[in-house]
Amino acid sequence: MRAFIAIKPPVDICKHYFGHINEYAGSFSGKIVRYDQMHITLFFFEDITDRQKDMVADALKDFSGYGSFEIKLEKYSLFYRNKMPSVCFVKCVSEELFILRKKLEKQLDFVEFDRKPFKAHLTLARIKKVSDDDNFNRFLSESAVKYFSVYEILFIKSTLKSNGPVYETIFKINLKR
Numbered sequence: 001m002r003a004f005i006a007i008k009p010p011v012d013i014c015k016h017y018f019g020h021i022n023e024y025a026g027s028f029s030g031k032i033v034r035y036d037q038m039h040i041t042l043f044f045f046e047d048i049t050d051r052q053k054d055m056v057a058d059a060l061k062d063f064s065g066y067g068s069f070e071i072k073l074e075k076y077s078l079f080y081r082n083k084m085p086s087v088c089f090v091k092c093v094s095e096e097l098f099i100l101r102k103k104l105e106k107q108l109d110f111v112e113f114d115r116k117p118f119k120a121h122l123t124l125a126r127i128k129k130v131s132d133d134d135n136f137n138r139f140l141s142e143s144a145v146k147y148f149s150v151y152e153i154l155f156i157k158s159t160l161k162s163n164g165p166v167y168e169t170i171f172k173i174n175l176k177r
Contacts, residue, residue, distance in 0.1 A: 001045075001047065001049075001157055002047065002158040002159070003044075003048055003155065003156060003157050003158060003170065004039075004042075004044045004156055004158060005043040005056070005060070005153060006042060006153075006154050007042065007071070007097075007150050007152075007154070008038070008039045008040075009071075009073070011036070013073070013146050013148055014035040014038040016146065017038065017073075017090060017122070018034070018035035018038070018124075020139075020142070021088065021124045021125055021139070023139075024135060024136060024139040026132065026135070027130060027132040027135040027136040027139065028125070028128070028130045028132075028136055029127075029128045029129045029131065030125050030126050030127040030128045031126045032125045033123055033124055033125060033126075034164075037164075037167060038122055039122070039154070039156075040071070040092055040097075040120060040121065042100075042153070043101075043104065043108060043113045044113060044114045045111065045114075046112070046114070047112075048111060048112075052110075055111065056111060056155060056171075057155060057170065060104075060107075060153065060171060061173065062107060063100075063103070063104065063107075063175075064174065065176055066100065066173075066176065067175060067176045068150055068151050068176060068177050069094060069096035069100070070094065070096070070148070070149050070150070071093070071094040071097055071120075071147070071148055071150060072092070072093040072094060072145070072146075073090045073091070073092055073145065073148070074091045074092070074093045074145060075090070075091050075145070076089070076090055076124075076141075077089055077090075077091050078127070078140070079119075084127075085127045085130055086126065086127055087126055087127065088125040088127055088140075089122055089123045089124055090122040090124065090146075091120070091121055092120035093120070097120055098118070101118055150175060151175050152172055152174050152175060153172070153173050154169050155169070155170045155171040156169055157169075157170050
C-alpha cells in the first residue's frame with residue numbers, strides 16, 4: 001500500500017494558494033493540486049504491508065504528547081527535473097518541524113521510506129511545461145507568506161486512480177496545545 005505521514009495546513013490557507021495559482025493557470029500546463037489534498041509530506045512509503053502500517057501507527061502514538069508548533073509558509077518556488085520546472089510549491093520554514101521529523105525518522109527505522117533529503121514544502125502544482133515565462137515568474141515573485149499552527153499529524157493511505165489520488169486517513173495523532 002502507498003501511504004504517507006503528513007501535516008495539513010488549515011483549509012482557508014490551502015484555498016488561498018489554490019485560488020492564487022489558478023489565477024496563473026494559463027501560464028503553464030500541468031495539474032494543480034486540489035486544496036483539499038494539499039499537505040506537507042514528512043514521510044512517503046511506496047509499498048508497506050498491513051503489519052508495517054500498524055507498526056507505523058504504533059510509532060506515531062509515541063508522539064501524542066508532542067507539543068504543537070508553528071510553520072511559516074514562506075515563498076513560492078520550483079523543483080526541477082532535467083533543468084525543467086516539474087513541481088511548484090510553497091517553501092515551509094519551521095525549526096520544530098525538522099526536529100519532529102528527525103525524531104520520527106528514528107522511530108521509523110524498521111520500514112522502507114523515501115530517504116531523499118527532507119525539503120519541507122506544500123505542493124501546489126505538477127508542471128509539464130511553462131508557456132508564459134513572464135506571467136509565471138510574476139506568480140513566483142508574489143508574496144506567499146502565511147503562518148499556521150500544527151495540532152495534528154496524519155497517516156494517510158494514497159490510492160492512485162485514473163482521475164488522481166484518493167486519500168484516506170489511517171491514523172491521526174493530536175499534538176498538545
